[in-house]
Amino acid sequence: MTDRSPLRSDAFLFALALGLLTVLRLAVAAAIPVSPDEAYYWLWAQAPAAGYYDHPFMVAAWVHIGTALFGNTGLGIRLLGPISTALGSWAVLDAARSLGVGRGYGAAILLNATLLFGAGSVLMTPDTPLLFFWILTLWAAARIAAGGSGWWWIVTGLAAGLAFDSKYTAALLLAGIGLWALLTPLGRRWLFHDIRPWLGLITALILFLPVILWNADHHWVSFAKQGGRTADFHPARAVQFLGELIGGQLGLATPIIFVLCAIGLWRATLTAVKTRDAAAGLLVATGVLPALVFIQHALGDRVQGNWPEIIYPAAVIAAAALPAAARWLKPGAILGFALTLIVYVQAIASPLPLGGTEPTIRVLGGWPALTRSAEAQAQTVGAQFIAVDEYGLGSELALRLPRALPVLADDPRWQYFNLPGPATAGLPAGTTGLLIRTMRRRDAPDTAPWTSMRLLGTIARGRHGRIGESYRLYAVTLGPNAPALLARLPSGASP
Structure with a gap:
C-alpha cells in the first residue's frame, strides 16, 4: 500500500490541477470575444457539409456540438477546445508511460505549459481538433510500440482518419506512422505478418473519403x-523565414520548453538511428519528420506560428525523458503558465498598451460595438440589408446581427457553401442596403451587384480608444445581377 499511495496522490493532484485548469480555460473561452475566423467556422456549422473552401469539416462539427449546448456564444463555439485539451493531456501522459518515460506527468505538464497549447485550448480553429486527434494517434501507436495488441492499429487508423478530417496537415501524421512501420523491426513484423496495420490504414482512408468526394x-x-x-x-x-520560424517557436513554446523539446528530439533521433528502438522511432516519426518539413518550407516561404504545434506532443515526451528534465520542469512550467495567463488577460481586455497593431485590438476589439453602429446606420438610411466583401467581417456581422437585417456577402468563396435560404433573402432589385468595407483595401468596391453606390462616411472598432480597424460605409441598391453574385449568410442572433 505504501508503494501505491504516492502514485494515487500524484494522480489525484494532477487530475485536480488539470480540472481547475480546464475550468479556467472554459471561463476564458467564454470571455474572449469571438474572432473573425471563429465566426467564419461558426458559419460553416450552419451549412453542414463534408468539406469547405478552406479545410475539412471537423471544426464545423465541433462548433455545431458546442453551440447546440451553449448557443451562438464564445463558450458555445469553443466548448470542445478546453475539453479536448484535458483529454489530450491524459493521452500524452499515458503515451509517455507506454514509451517508458516515467509516469508521464512531466510530458503532460510541459505540453500544457506551452503557449501554443494554452492559447489554442481557448480558441476554435481547425488546429484544435487536429491536435487532439494527432495526440490520440500518437497514444494508440505508443501502445503498439510498447508491445500491445495488434488491434491498436485499428485505433491508430481511426484517430489518424479523424485528424485528416480536421486539417490536411495530418498527411504528415500518416507519412510518419508509415515510415515508422517500415523502418523499425517491430513495425516491419506487423506490416509483413499481420493484416491489422493495413486495416488501420483502410479505416483512415474511409474516414477521409467524404472529404475527397466533396472536393471532387x-x-x-x-x-x-x-x-x-x-x-x-x-x-x-x-x-x-527560418529566423521567424525559430523565433516564433521560442515564444510560442516558451524558451525553456522549446530548448528541452529540441534537445529531447535530437536525443531520440540518435537513439532511433543507433538502436532502431521502436519508442524513440515513434517520437522521431511524429516529431522530427514534421519539424523537417516545416524547416524545408521555411527555406522558401513563411511558416505560420501555429502550424508546428503538431510537433510538440512527441517533443514533450522526448523532453521529459531527458536527465535534465526534472531540474528544468518547474521553471519551464512556471514561465509557460505565467506567459499564458498574461495572454489570456490581454485577449479578454487588452490592458497592456502594446501599440496600434497589437493583435487583441486588431483582431478581437470592438465587434459588438461595430455591430450596433452598423445596425444604427442601417436604420438611418433605411437599409434592409448589410453587404460585405470580406469573409471575416461578414462572419462577425452574421453572427451578431438579427435575422431581420440579413447579411449579403460578395465573395466567390461562398459559392462552395451550402448556405440556406435564397441568395438575396427574397429582396427585390431596387432594395436599399448598407455596404461596409475595410479601409485596408485601397481598390474600389465591386459595382456589379449594385445599380447605385454612394459613400456615406466611416466607422471604426477598437478598445479603450485604440482603433483596431476602420471601415467605409456606402448606401447601395440591389441590381438585377445581385442574386447571381451575392450570398445570404445565416444569422446567429434573434429576429
Whole structure:
C-alpha cells in the first residue's frame, strides 16, 4: 500500500490541477470575444457539409456540438477546445508511460505549459481538433510500440482518419506512422505478418473519403487552395523565414520548453538511428519528420506560428525523458503558465498598451460595438440589408446581427457553401442596403451587384480608444445581377 499511495496522490493532484485548469480555460473561452475566423467556422456549422473552401469539416462539427449546448456564444463555439485539451493531456501522459518515460506527468505538464497549447485550448480553429486527434494517434501507436495488441492499429487508423478530417496537415501524421512501420523491426513484423496495420490504414482512408468526394464535386477547390501554399517559393528570404520560424517557436513554446523539446528530439533521433528502438522511432516519426518539413518550407516561404504545434506532443515526451528534465520542469512550467495567463488577460481586455497593431485590438476589439453602429446606420438610411466583401467581417456581422437585417456577402468563396435560404433573402432589385468595407483595401468596391453606390462616411472598432480597424460605409441598391453574385449568410442572433 505504501508503494501505491504516492502514485494515487500524484494522480489525484494532477487530475485536480488539470480540472481547475480546464475550468479556467472554459471561463476564458467564454470571455474572449469571438474572432473573425471563429465566426467564419461558426458559419460553416450552419451549412453542414463534408468539406469547405478552406479545410475539412471537423471544426464545423465541433462548433455545431458546442453551440447546440451553449448557443451562438464564445463558450458555445469553443466548448470542445478546453475539453479536448484535458483529454489530450491524459493521452500524452499515458503515451509517455507506454514509451517508458516515467509516469508521464512531466510530458503532460510541459505540453500544457506551452503557449501554443494554452492559447489554442481557448480558441476554435481547425488546429484544435487536429491536435487532439494527432495526440490520440500518437497514444494508440505508443501502445503498439510498447508491445500491445495488434488491434491498436485499428485505433491508430481511426484517430489518424479523424485528424485528416480536421486539417490536411495530418498527411504528415500518416507519412510518419508509415515510415515508422517500415523502418523499425517491430513495425516491419506487423506490416509483413499481420493484416491489422493495413486495416488501420483502410479505416483512415474511409474516414477521409467524404472529404475527397466533396472536393471532387467542388472542382477540388479545398485541395487546390491548401496545396497552392506549397507552390510559393522565395529562396532569397530563406534566412528571414527560418529566423521567424525559430523565433516564433521560442515564444510560442516558451524558451525553456522549446530548448528541452529540441534537445529531447535530437536525443531520440540518435537513439532511433543507433538502436532502431521502436519508442524513440515513434517520437522521431511524429516529431522530427514534421519539424523537417516545416524547416524545408521555411527555406522558401513563411511558416505560420501555429502550424508546428503538431510537433510538440512527441517533443514533450522526448523532453521529459531527458536527465535534465526534472531540474528544468518547474521553471519551464512556471514561465509557460505565467506567459499564458498574461495572454489570456490581454485577449479578454487588452490592458497592456502594446501599440496600434497589437493583435487583441486588431483582431478581437470592438465587434459588438461595430455591430450596433452598423445596425444604427442601417436604420438611418433605411437599409434592409448589410453587404460585405470580406469573409471575416461578414462572419462577425452574421453572427451578431438579427435575422431581420440579413447579411449579403460578395465573395466567390461562398459559392462552395451550402448556405440556406435564397441568395438575396427574397429582396427585390431596387432594395436599399448598407455596404461596409475595410479601409485596408485601397481598390474600389465591386459595382456589379449594385445599380447605385454612394459613400456615406466611416466607422471604426477598437478598445479603450485604440482603433483596431476602420471601415467605409456606402448606401447601395440591389441590381438585377445581385442574386447571381451575392450570398445570404445565416444569422446567429434573434429576429
